[in-house]
Amino acid sequence: MNNQMPSTDDRPALITVNDLTLAFGPRVIQHDVSFQVKRGSIFAVMGGSGCGKSTLLKSMIGLLRPTGGTYKVEKDDYWAGDDASRIRIGRRFGVLFQSGALWSSMTVGENVALPMQMFTKLEAPVIRRLVELKLGLVGMLHAIDQYPSELSGGMRKRAGLARAMSLDPDILFFDEPSAGLDPITSARLDDLILNLRDGLGATIIIVSHELSSLFHIADDGIFLDAEQKTAIAHGSPTWLRDHCDDPMVHAFMHREQLDSSSSHGNG
Numbered sequence: 001m002n003n004q005m006p007s008t009d010d011r012p013a014l015i016t017v018n019d020l021t022l023a024f025g026p027r028v029i030q031h032d033v034s035f036q037v038k039r040g041s042i043f044a045v046m047g048g049s050g051c052g053k054s055t056l057l058k059s060m061i062g063l064l065r066p067t068g069g070t071y072k073v074e075k076d077d078y079w080a081g082d083d084a085s086r087i088r089i090g091r092r093f094g095v096l097f098q099s100g101a102l103w104s105s106m107t108v109g110e111n112v113a114l115p116m117q118m119f120t121k122l123e124a125p126v127i128r129r130l131v132e133l134k135l136g137l138v139g140m141l142h143a144i145d146q147y148p149s150e151l152s153g154g155m156r157k158r159a160g161l162a163r164a165m166s167l168d169p170d171i172l173f174f175d176e177p178s179a180g181l182d183p184i185t186s187a188r189l190d191d192l193i194l195n196l197r198d199g200l201g202a203t204i205i206i207v208s209h210e211l212s213s214l215f216h217i218a219d220d221g222i223f224l225d226a227e228q229k230t231a232i233a234h235g236s237p238t239w240l241r242d243h244c245d246d247p248m249v250h251a252f253m254h255r256e257q258l259d260s261s262s263s264h265g266n267g
């Protein structure tokens, strides 16, 4: 079966996941999941609802210990080390949760400054300058003194992105970044994500249901299946759409075309 995109990139992997098994108590969500993420790429975690995409992301940012397998960032085995080594590796991570997850009692600027105040010894004026830079990067400098409640959903996401980048991470994790956004705002967020890859050389792991966005931005990816509880295909979203002949993957990746053609038919 054709379910693995041929590799054209022989650089060493930045992230290597081998035979990872994820479970909540006795309930296995995914088992024996293996994949590699190349430096400077956008890697999509795909699959139907409830298959375990967010669970995989959780284990990659340190919130859920796998019950088997290994997860390496370069040569560092993330779960084999102690808390101190996980904190050290985790300093390379930036995470954007669905809601943006900003502190509501702090302004946008204070939200972005917080990780720098907690984890660096930088002086206040330097932090202020860095906050301005991060907010400038996501087009949110004008909102530096606003509170999250005063922002639109898209602005909140961008502010969350600036905060995720507060400590200059080289690996970014995005869980459903475009959930709840209108198509235009969502397309702008896609451009911003591409800028992070191309301008800053960031490596990005993204969970998303938005196929049009994934086709546009992702270089590689993995397709998790809820029934078989493992990865059933590897490749970029466009490759999976155009070449993968697994019926489950095929149906999923062509969903959008089916949806739009049936709505045209009805309308």
Ligand SMILES: Nc1ncnc2c1ncn2[C@@H]1O[C@H](COP(=O)(O)OP(=O)(O)OP(=O)(O)O)[C@@H](O)[C@H]1O
Residues within 6 Å of the ligand: 024, 029, 047, 048, 049, 050, 051, 052, 053, 054, 055, 056
């Ligand atoms: N804390 C938890 N305790 C027990 N089961 C959980 C927990 N979190 C998630 N699950 C279960 O794990 C499975 C995978 O959930 P997960 O949120 O990872 O799926 P997903 O692919 O991200 O889904 P969606 O696309 O709908 O967001 C689900 O069956 C869910 O009910």
